[in-house]
Amino acid sequence: MEKSQLYAAITAIVPEAVTAEGKQFPEVTVTPGNVRSVMGRLKEEPSLSFDILVCLTGMDYGTDLGVVYHLRSYTFNHMVVVKTRIPDRENPAIDSVCSIFPGAEFHEREVYDLLGIKFNDHPDLRRLFLESTWGYPLRKDYKDDVNIVLK
């Protein structure tokens, strides 16, 4: 499928999301509440079938937090990027996609560990790398006087 065709097909399947053609891959921006239904539709639609979760990234944009999903299709070998932004920095939460992609379990634990984003309905949401008393080091306002020396 050509890139413009793919973009049109994605736009048709997720009408509530903001889509952009993107430099590399088509980009879909959704609200945190919609992420599970959008990802489910992208996976189930036979002409798209995004069935592999390649990468799940937690982001700190400075003002708000976010999660970025890279999906790939086994059948067609095309990719899409799904993005969400969570404005609440104090108590950020988003729906887990573990029920759609079981491989997301570790990814989401990593994001919870390093950015403090909670995933609703995650089967086992615990910190992955760090101790429970540690802060959230990938946040831009994280301070560590010992290990991070600012120039």
Next chain:
Amino acid sequence: MEVKEKKVGLENEEYIINMGPQHPSTHGVLRLVVALKGEIVQRVEPHIGYIHRGIEKMCENLTYQQIIHLTDRMDYLSAHINNEAVCLAVENALEIEVPERVKYIRTIMSELTRIQSHQLFWATFGMDLGGLTCFFYGLRDREKILDIFEESCGGRMIVSYNTPGGLMNDIHPNFQNRVKEFLKYFRGVIHEYDDLLTGNVIFQERSKGMGVMTLEQAIAWGLTGPTGRASGFSCDIRKHNPYSAYDKVTFREILYTEGDVFHRYLARMEEMRESMNIIDQLIDNIPEGPYTAKMKPVIKLPEGEYFQSVETARGELGVYIVSDGNKNPFRVKFRSPNFVNLAPLNLMASGSKIADLVAIGGSLDLIIPDIDR
């Protein structure tokens, strides 16, 4: 009578043991908390983070040339391929066309890296299952590749040979001869690997039918590399999204359908042979020319997001760079293959014997610094 009753009670009780973080078969500091009923594994829970260095956070304060040196230290057996991933992402973002010579040398180096990684896999996997001879044979041959690296790159394991735009320096004049010598030598001895382990009845009994992942499970969990391909999951980035000089060579993607420990092992054995075929096609045709493109000393990526996947010895390494236009990246994420391949360990090992957990863990060929990052 009383003693007997107690014994019966114990058999039905679940108990928890710690495997690691210093267990020799975990190849690093991976701690597995295993719930056992008798000798049967009920649950496996990986505890990771013992060598978490915060590489992603460190990258935010480094320039793109400096990041290269950190990627070596993630999957230290695929150091060259990790470097290449970041370099390709930066070059794609800047829309720089690297010289043909660089592409050829990168591909040859990547395949040599793959061979030495699989050699070490073979060596340690044999050792895990009780064949110590494998360890000596594997390291004997791996040393020859490390010598080739040392001659051209300066480093043996942590090479840092790639840099955005090209290579750190040109190959040694002796490089082509040394590689051809090695290929001739290794073709002559690789049958020893099969004689020692592949055809061994004890080894086959211990590995066939263990830790099976079906194709559907492999896709759902996103397994990549030989681990995924043993389940029939066609996921070779070199084939599907070719980079460097992989579009100029013909090679087979090794696929099996069984998805057990034995076929994961077999996939790596066959990949070594395929890698030698790839090097054969390139080694005599390295074009003349510069070894690096013209680059500015300070690299600033245009604002945007860049994603690049490469095929390391263990699977797909994804590099996701978000740039805000400065000389440091805004955010770097490494999608490491080991992290993803470890996740379904519980699924693979539940129901098997505790001794087979070693075989299943070994067949994933885990590198712990790549999991923790």
